[in-house]
Amino acid sequence: MNTAAWWLVLLQALLFLLGAPLLVAWVRRVKARLQNRRGASLWQPYRDFYKLFAKETLVAHTASSVFRAAPYIVFGSTLLACMVVPLLALGLPSAAVADVIVLVGFLALGRFFLTLAGMDIGTAFGGMGASREMLVSALAEPAMLMAVFTLAMTAHSTNLASIAEHQLSTGLILRPSYLFALMGLVLVAIAETGRIPVDNPTTHLELTMIHEAMLLEYSGRHLALMEWAAQLKLMLYGVLIVNVFLPWGIATEFTPLALAVGLLAVVGKLIFLGLLLGVAETGLAKMRLFRAPQFLNLALLLALLGLLSHVILEGGA
Amino acid sequence: MNLTHLTLLEQAVFVLAALVLFLSFSLLAQARLLAGIHIFAWQGGVLALATGLIAATSDEPHLFISAALTFGLKALTIPWMLHRLVRRLELERHADPLQHPALVMMAGAALVIFSYWVVAPIEQLELAGIRNILSISLAVVLLGLLIMVTRRQAVTQVIGFMSMENGLFLAAVAATQGMPLVVELGIAFDVLVAAVLFGVFFLHISESIDSLNVDRLNRLSTREDDGA
Numbered sequence: 001m002n003t004a005a006w007w008l009v010l011l012q013a014l015l016f017l018l019g020a021p022l023l024v025a026w027v028r029r030v031k032a033r034l035q036n037r038r039g040a041s042l043w044q045p046y047r048d049f050y051k052l053f054a055k056e057t058l059v060a061h062t063a064s065s066v067f068r069a070a071p072y073i074v075f076g077s078t079l080l081a082c083m084v085v086p087l088l089a090l091g092l093p094s095a096a097v098a099d100v101i102v103l104v105g106f107l108a109l110g111r112f113f114l115t116l117a118g119m120d121i122g123t124a125f126g127g128m129g130a131s132r133e134m135l136v137s138a139l140a141e142p143a144m145l146m147a148v149f150t151l152a153m154t155a156h157s158t159n160l161a162s163i164a165e166h167q168l169s170t171g172l173i174l175r176p177s178y179l180f181a182l183m184g185l186v187l188v189a190i191a192e193t194g195r196i197p198v199d200n201p202t203t204h205l206e207l208t209m210i211h212e213a214m215l216l217e218y219s220g221r222h223l224a225l226m227e228w229a230a231q232l233k234l235m236l237y238g239v240l241i242v243n244v245f246l247p248w249g250i251a252t253e254f255t256p257l258a259l260a261v262g263l264l265a266v267v268g269k270l271i272f273l274g275l276l277l278g279v280a281e282t283g284l285a286k287m288r289l290f291r292a293p294q295f296l297n298l299a300l301l302l303a304l305l306g307l308l309s310h311v312i313l314e315g316g317a
Numbered sequence: 318m319n320l321t322h323l324t325l326l327e328q329a330v331f332v333l334a335a336l337v338l339f340l341s342f343s344l345l346a347q348a349r350l351l352a353g354i355h356i357f358a359w360q361g362g363v364l365a366l367a368t369g370l371i372a373a374t375s376d377e378p379h380l381f382i383s384a385a386l387t388f389g390l391k392a393l394t395i396p397w398m399l400h401r402l403v404r405r406l407e408l409e410r411h412a413d414p415l416q417h418p419a420l421v422m423m424a425g426a427a428l429v430i431f432s433y434w435v436v437a438p439i440e441q442l443e444l445a446g447i448r449n450i451l452s453i454s455l456a457v458v459l460l461g462l463l464i465m466v467t468r469r470q471a472v473t474q475v476i477g478f479m480s481m482e483n484g485l486f487l488a489a490v491a492a493t494q495g496m497p498l499v500v501e502l503g504i505a506f507d508v509l510v511a512a513v514l515f516g517v518f519f520l521h522i523s524e525s526i527d528s529l530n531v532d533r534l535n536r537l538s539t540r541e542d543d544g545a
Contacts, residue, residue, distance in 0.1 A: 174328035176335030297419065301342060304426055309335045312433050313449045 002093070008254060009083060009094040015263075016082040016239075020231040021045035023238065023274055030278025045231070049224050057220030060121050070117035071218070071225040074110045078229040081106035082236050086161050086243055088262040089251035090168075095161035100148045103160070104141065107192075110229065111137055118214030125206060129213025132289060136191050136198060136210065139296035144188045146303035150181040150310055151244065160240070164247035176313050180306030182245050187299035189237035191292065194230070196281045198292050201230075208286060235270070242269040326374045330491075333367035334453045337487060338429070341460040344480055345425050348414040350472050354399045357476050361391025364483050368490050377494050383501045387486065390505055395479065395512045402516050403472060406523055413470035421467050425460055432456040450491035457484030471522060471529040475515045482508055 025042045032039025059068060083094045084103045111133065118130035152158045154177065155166035191198040194211040203209050215226050243250060249265025251258035287295065323331075340360040347353045365388035372380030403409060415421050432455035439451065461484060464477030486504075489496050496504075519529060526533045 172325070174325065174332050176332045179332060180335065180339070294418075297422065298346075301346075301422060301426075302339070305335070305339055305342065305429075308426070308429050308433075309338070309453075312429070312452055313331050313335060 004254060005093050008089060008259075009092050012087045012089075012092070012094075013079060013083050015087060016232060016235060017079070017228075019270075020228070020235040021049065023235050023270055024231045026271065026274045027234075027278050027281075030275055031282055034278065034282040049228065052224035052227075053221050055220045057222055059222075060217055062122055063217075064120055066113070067117050067120040067217075068222075070113045070120075071222040071229075073113045074117075075225040075229045075232075077106045077110040077113075078232045078236070081110070082232055082239075084160065085236055085239050086164055086247075086250065087239055087266060088259055089254060090161045090165050090247075091252065092161065095159060099158040100152070100160050100163075101145075101158060104145060104148075107233070108137075108141070114214055114226075117218075121217045123217065125213045125216050129210055129216075132210045133214065136292055136296070139293055140188045140191045140299065143184055143296060143299040143303045144192070146300065146307060147181040147184040147188065150177050150303065150306040153307070153310055154178070154314075160244060164244055164250065165252070167244070167247050168250075168252070175310075177306045177310035178245060180302045180309060182241070184299045184302035184306060185237075185241060187295065187302065189241060191296055191299070193234045193237055195234075195277065197284045197287045198295060200286050203286075208289070210289075238270050238273050239266065242266065242273055324374065326370055330367055330370045330374070331449070333363050333370065334450045334487065334491070336363050337367070337483065338453050338457055338460075341457045341464075341480055341484075342422070342425055344476060345421060345460060345464055345467075346415070346418060348412040350403055350408055350411050350413065350470065351400070353473055353476050354396050354403065357399075357480060358392050358396035360480060360483055361387060361393075361396070364487060365392060367487070371490055371494070375494050379498050380490065380494065382498060383490070383505075386501070386505050390509055391479070391483065394509065398512055398516060399472065399476070402519055406519065406529065408472065408529065411470070413468055413473050415467055421463070425463060428459040428463060429456040432459055451488055454484045454488035454491065457481070457487060460484075469530050469532050471515075471519055471531055474531065475512075479508065479512070 022042060022045070025040070025045050028044075029039045029042060081103050084098045084100070084106070086092065086095055115130035115133050118126040118133070120126070148158070151163050154175065155163040157163060157166070190196075194201055199210040200208060201211070204212060206213070211230060215223060218226055243266065246269065249261060249269075251262035337360055340356055340363065343356050344353055344360070347356055365384045368380055368384035368387055372378065372384060403411075433452045436452035436455060458481050461477045461479075461481030464480065465474045468474050468477065482504075489501075522531075522534075523529050
């Protein structure tokens with residue numbers, strides 16, 4: 001049983017790896033349709049990766065070993081973070097090893113090396129992107145932790161699987177604290193994954209880019225790994241939101257039928273989430289960088305209100 | 318008090334009460350006049366919905382009337398009047414930003430905690446479900462006060478005043494299943510009359526000092542303004 005569970009963990013990680021580009025492609029497809037374009041095929045990200053992995057990897061002569069190591073560390077830490085999030089089933093051994101604080105830690109580790117790599121070459125854009133990324137993340141992280149603590153207070157656990165399990169066992173309860181935590185977490189997810197209105201994932205305009213600015217010097221397989229890590233992060237936040245707040249459908253036992261239902265449920269939920277993201281990105285304009293702190297203050301306020309309304313309205317239970 | 322013991326409708330009342338609190342915070346943060354009026358209208362709408370739900374759960378048909386009254390007055394009429402006034406005074410693009418937004422927000426959060434602390438002793442009255450909404454509505458009142466204190470624009474101050482009234486109404490509806498209908502009608506028309514009077518005052522203020530910034534009222538002549 002135990003080895004089977006670990007195989008399931010590997011399967012989940014594999015699904016994350018293969019599903020992340022598909023999710024990004026789906027969001028792009030939705031946006032293209034809304035803008036009256038036909039849009040690229042859903043397999044385009046895979047073709048991009050195939051091309052990038054086949055290409056020569058060039059490294060600037062001023063680059064240190066940090067620059068070479070960063071893509072692997074960023075990719076690895078993001079993948080490890082993904083393994084903490086329950087995708088198909090609850091009660092997996094990987095979820096028992098690490099809780100949500102570890103998850104935030106993995107993401108912070110990845111971001112640390114990403115910004116180091118951005119500054120390593122010494123170009124102006126890299127440093128600019130790194131400083132912006134740190135600005136956003138320094139404001140997003142407290143909001144994220146506070147939103148997650150709201151959930152943890154309800155479920156009496158910081159373990160994501162137990163939070164989802166608690167949600168399943170109590171059935172549908174309209175909790176104001178969950179509503180606020182959800183709204184806060186969505187704002188944090190938008191900021192952290194570099195979507196509109198905080199960052200534009202398709203831009204190469206030097207005044208506005210955040211994430212792209214740090215990757216400018218990368219090429220070949222390094223670039224592919226960095227991009228893949230960013231796509232993994234989007235899927236991670238998506239799965240985190242749908243499976244923690246709306247865990248219905250997720251497998252609680254390891255039978256093939258339950259797992260298949262879990263897979264279908266999570267795919268359905270992610271398709272819907274991608275649709276929402278695409279519509280929101282089409283409707284919104286990117287805001288000025290200096291307004292990003294306001295945006296994240298709103299996320300922090302929502303998370304704080306979630307915490308307060310948990311204590312006040314739900315009597316701490 | 319445990320949410321799990323309540324029906325879904327009663328839980329929805331709690332969610333709506335929390336939303337009213339959130340909208341008060343949005344009012345506090347919002348710098349633009351028109352957006353502030355829209356948020357105020359939303360707050361009135363959410364309040365009316367909460368009243369309607371309380372009416373449905375507590376079997377008090379007269380609350381439906383006050384829900385409809387709240388919706389008509391606070392979500393439609395008063396925002397529309399304020400909107401028209403702002404357009405007539407050509408303040409559509411006017412903004413009244415806060416001096417220290419982060420500090421004011423923290424003060425707002427502290428007020429919420431304070432009102433929870435104040436209302437906590439009422440727990441002994443075994444009104445558990447009510448007590449929670451009572452502290453929320455007290456917080457809405459205090460936040461309205463904070464809006465009036467931190468703003469210098471007459472229109473935003475009036476919105477703060479009106480949202481204070483929203484908090485009082487929420488407290489009345491949640492704690493005692495609403496006041497007698499006569500009282501409620503009286504208050505509703507008081508608010509309406511207040512909105513009309515405020516409108517007249519705005520026109521006079523802006524005519525005599527050419528601005529709605531109430532800080533200017535402290536000065537005796539406009540000439541001092543040039544030196545400052």
